Structure formats: structure tokens, C-alpha cells
Amino acid sequence: MDKKGSLGEVARLFFKLGLIAFGGPAAHIAMMEEEVVSKRQWMSRQHFLDLVGATNLIPGPNSTEMTMHCGYERAGWKGLFVAGGCFIFPAVVFTAVLAWFYVEYGKIPAVEPFLYGIKPAVLAIILGAVYKLGKKALKNLQLGIIGLLTIAVSFLGVNEVTAILGAGLSGMLWFGWLQREKDGKLSSFLPLLLLNAGSVAAKTISNSKLFFVFLKIGAVLFGSGYVLVAYLDGELVEKLEWLTKQELLDAIAIGQFTPGPVLSTATFIGYQVNGFWGAIAATAGIFLPSFFFVLLLNPIIPKLRQSRLARGFLDAVNIGAVGIMMAVTFRLGQEILMDWKTWSIALISIAITLGVKKVNAMWLVLGGALLGYLLYHI
Template sequence: MSNSTLGRLGELAQLFFKLGVIGFGGPVAHIAMIEDEVVKRRQWLTREHFLDLIGATNLIPGPNSTEMAIHVGYIYAGWLGLIVAGVSFILPAVLITGGFAGIYVTYGTLPQVAPILYGIKPVVLAVVINALWGLAKKAVKTRKLLVIALAVVVILLVLKLNEVFALLIGGILGMIWLQSGNKKTPPAEQANFLIASLTTGATLKATVASAAVATASTPANVPLWQLGWFFLKIGSVLFGGGFVLIAFLQGELVGEYGWLTQQQLLDAIAIGQFTPGPVLSTATFIGYIIAGVPGAIVSTLGIFLPSFVFTAALNPLVPRLRASKWTGAFLDAVNVSAVALMVVVTIQLVVATLTLAKAPFVDFLAVAIAISSAVLAIRFRINAAWLVLGGAVIGSGAAVLGYVR
């Protein structure tokens, strides 16, 4: 292995481990941080290529931000880069979650981190808005694409349609509309969109249904292979992120198999919400509760392994999709639909982060943290790591002063 390759692998490991440590706020925030580092600061990818990867990643199962890290690693340093970037991004969340699981099993309680999260959440909001503005400027290239984006926002907010189906609808109908006036496109290319559509959503319901087939066991004697197989199936069919994961866990681990109590599930979800990195690290916590360290290992491997496989298979197809007029239009439409999805999530973040349930209904300290973080990120290009650290300090100080509990 050449020194150049080793250097690139070292860069990937350092970058994505750092992002895994500071990656609070969910996949949209993670993607915003990745975009800031690999597009703006290091220029490993163009913003257009980054958008193509976001659009494509939204159409396969698994955690989007983890898959974006894997994509970047593959592009920058090949197959080893794919593994190094993905593992480095996942590892901090797994280690932190595993540590909390050990504390939980030993003492039966969770550590109090609400003040720290209070200060971090407005910072994450600022980072997301900064990245969203840059991505939107590149994605919304024409009036037609703006209309597609607005239509997807309406579909998501008003019709409450599943995110994946909203992206597919935006992509396929947008592709047809964008190419409807192109008389020179060979008819054969009209079939090319199947590469992007039939390989994603066509078998979704069947695979989700098959994921429910398993043999029940008691928590005391759950075989490791069965625990790993359970999470492998979830990782292979999981569209929609953390909320869909919760539905799977509630229906099967608590309801069907009885491997967890309701309270243990709620505590596992809480761990996933206040630890950095991908929320799927919840599997590490659950695996530890059910079968100790070996259970944590097989659960983690099971839920994340499909992301590496799907991303490795998808990455070489993205340039081919872009090269065709029809599938290029499909990617344009999916990209702008993905930006629309980020807009909807950002609106939800704004409401959850900056509002209060009672008068004055606006959390002025959170607003001040968000605005100052946005200024520091946009005007002075302060790295997100320092902003997150500053937010954590402010949140802890607010708790000492009695502003937040």
C-alpha cells in the first residue's frame, strides 16, 4: 500500500471519527457537517456530485448520513476508504452507546444530559440551515425544479406521505416533466429510469413483510445468530430513519418476541436520541441488554452491514445515471426532492428547538444561540466541532443558572 493511500485513509479516519463524535441532530445535521467538510473545506467532491449522492442514497435502505460517509470514503480512497470512513463514523456512537448500556445494566438509570443537548440543538439547527442554503442553490436550477420541490414539500407536510415514496414520485414525475419537451432523446433511454426506480421501491412492501418472520425466544436464551439476523433484516429494509426503527422494535422486540420490556425500549430510544452519530446505534444498546457484549457486537454488525453493501453497489451507478438524459433528469428531480425533504425536517427542527409550550412561546436563549452560531458558521466559517462544543458549554451554564433543567 502506497504512502499516498495510507495518507488518504488516515484523513478519512480522522475526519469521520470527529464527525461521529460531534454528530448530534440526526441525519440531516450529519449530512450538513459532511458537506461542510468534504465540499467546502477539502473540496474532495463538487456540490453537484454531493447532491447526486444524497438523492441516490435516499432511495436505498439504511441511515443516509452513514451511507454518505461510505460514499465519500469510496470516492476518495477506494474500497479501503469505504470501510474506513463508514467504520470511523459509526464507531464513536457505538462506543458511547455501549458505555451507556454498561452503566444502564449496572445501575438501572441513564445519565442526565438534557442541559448539554439544550445548548447543542440550536447549534445543529444553524449548521443545517447553512448547508441547506448552499445545497438548494445548486439543486434548484430551473423553475420546473422549484415547482417539483414545492410539490414534494406539500406532499410531505399536507398528505403525510412516506418520505421514500415522496422522493420516488418527485423523481419519476419530475423526470417525465423535465424530459417531456426533449424531442431528440432516443426512446430507448426512457427505460433507463428503471435502474433508479425498480431497484429501490418495487420490493419494499414484500421485504418489510418478510422481516416480520422469525422464531420467538425468551430474553434469557436468545441465540446470537438470531439476534444478529433480526437486526440484519431491519438494516436491509429500513426506510425512513429513526421513527420507523422504533416501530420495528416496538412491534417485534417488545410485542412479538418479548426480548425487551416497554421501559427498556423507551430507555434505548432515549439513548439513541441523545448520543451523537447514527440513531441506529440504538441496536448496540439493545444488543447489550439482551446478550451482553457479544449481543452488542452482533446487533451492531447486523444493522449496519447492509449499508456498506448497498452503498458499494450503488456508487458506481451514480455517474451512469447522470450520463443518461432521462436518468440525469431523474437525479435532478430526486435531488431537489431530497432538498425539499431537508426543508421539511428543518422546519420541524425550528419548531422543536426554538419554541416553548407556554408563554412567551419562544425560547430566546435558543434563538440567540442559533443566530450567533449561524453567523459564526456562514460569515467566519467556524468549524462545526467548535460550535457544538460551545453550545454544550452554554447549555451546561444555563443549567447551573437554573434556566434549563
């Protein structure tokens, strides 16, 4: 694609998404698909799928890395940094404000009534994206079988990265080796992984130590926000003893119900440990590896389509990623749809998503928040 878009349009779009992107990576990617593919047509749905599939194979927050890919596709390497920064910025600011409330007063403002309605609305956004991406990814019966197997192993407890890699390897075998490709090779593609950066002593807590601890976490973090809990618990509670378990759980909760990437949890923790500059150091550390990984990965993705072996791998990874989104949606539904009020908000949002063309995800989020606030106290 010719990268001729302006940095201004990239900044405006991803700042807006950063303000309304509730619901975790699957929801964020759904909103991006609507804005970047359906509405603005910055890229084809197939290429968007390729980016989603490849992003699942590198460390870091998948949805944040997808904003960087989209920015790169629209406005080159500068667009990569602008898109990622604008998407991260609102979450960091919201989280820092809540961290200040938490440190000063020991509690945070009540936001549960609004989240009560936002969460079921977000389910509708994810379902809409799964439907559209699934139609594009499901190219033949074999890919359908791989997708169903990915969903099955996800429900059996296999983590996302293992499930998607398994799908990709199945696709390589099925569409590449079994068809006896002779000239196509996959030598240009290797999943990227930054090795463990070493431990940091906890005798004194400086901002540089905060930065390097979170840099290490950001460089090796695969999986969902639940995996992040394990990483942070191991490093900050058990090893370094910078936080208690309760403080960590409070930080994770903040990251879950603010918009944007859940890794903004790092901002909250950094503020708890070392105030404003601690928040800056932790935030920079955990997000910096993602910019590096995407900058390396993005240019090689189109080359994967030139080899049948690599193409089979990528097609299977794509259907695997859609399968993971379906499994995530089901699990979220089990947690969120607990009564008639949440079911009502979800069904209304689904009806709007499927029945109204080009409805903006922002209006679904705001409408869900309003309905949630009105119904919460009934």
C-alpha cells in the first residue's frame, strides 16, 4: 500500500479509539477493523487479518501493536509511533489520575455503573468483527477445521500463543509441505523474542530500575491481561516486594476498566512506587518493546504471501486468531451477562451492530454506558 496518509488523521483516529476502547484486545481490534477497513479503507480486510495473525506471534499488547501496524500502513514509520502513542496516551492519563486518587485517598471514583453497560455493548462490537473477519479468513473447509480445533484447545486451557502457533504449523503442513512446494521458503520469517533482560535488585527503587523491570516484562509478555497478572506478581510482589498482592490486584483492576491497553496498569504501579516520574518510567518501559517489534515485523508480512508454505502458515494463523476471538467472546459473555439488564444491553447492541450499517463503535460504547447507568440501580 502507498503510505500517503497524513500524521494528523492517524493521530485523530487513534486518539479517539484510545478514549473509547474498552473491553480488552478483542474489542480494540474489532473497533480498529471497523474504522480502518470498513469505514476508511486504509487497507484490505485480508491484509488486516495478516497483521492480526502476525501480531499474535510477538510479545507485547496485541491491540496496541495493531494500532502501530495501522499507523505504519497509512503514514510510514512516523505513523507507527504517532498511532501507538495516541492510542496509549488517554489510558495512561486516566490511569495516572486514578493512581493519584488511590495514593492520596486510598480509593478511586465510582465507575462501576458505567462499566455495567459498557461491557455488554463491547461484546456486540467483538461479535461484529468476528463475523466480518471470519468470513474473510474462512477460505476453505481445511481452514474451518483448523479454526474449530483452535477454539476447542482454547477452551481446554491452552494459551493463546500456543494455540495460534499450532494453527499456523498445521496450515504449513496442510497447504505447504503436503502440496510439495519446491521453491517457496519460510526462511524470512521467524517469531521475534527478546531474551530475558536480567533481574533488578530491589535494595533501592530508582526510576531507572522501574524502567528496566517493566522493559523486561514488555519484551517477554505473551498472552492476555491475565498473563500480565502472573508476570507482575512474580516480579513485583514475590521477587522485588515492591507491592502487596492487594495493591497489585487494585492496579490490575484499574487497567481493566480504563479504556485502551490493559498494560496501562504499569502507569498505576509506577505512580504507587515512585510518583509521577515512576509512572513515566514504568509506562515507557512496558510499551517501548512493542514499537521495536512492530517496526521490524511490519515490512516482512507482505513477503509471507509470496510463498505457498508461508501463505499456508499465515492463513491458518488468521483463522486461529478469529477462533481465539470467538473463545474470548464466549468467556467474556459468561462473566458479563449475569442478569436480564446486561442481556438486554447486549442484545440491543448486537441488533444495532448487525442491523445498522457503519454504526460507529463510539456510539455503542456511550449508549451502553448510559443504559448501564440507568439500569444499574434498578
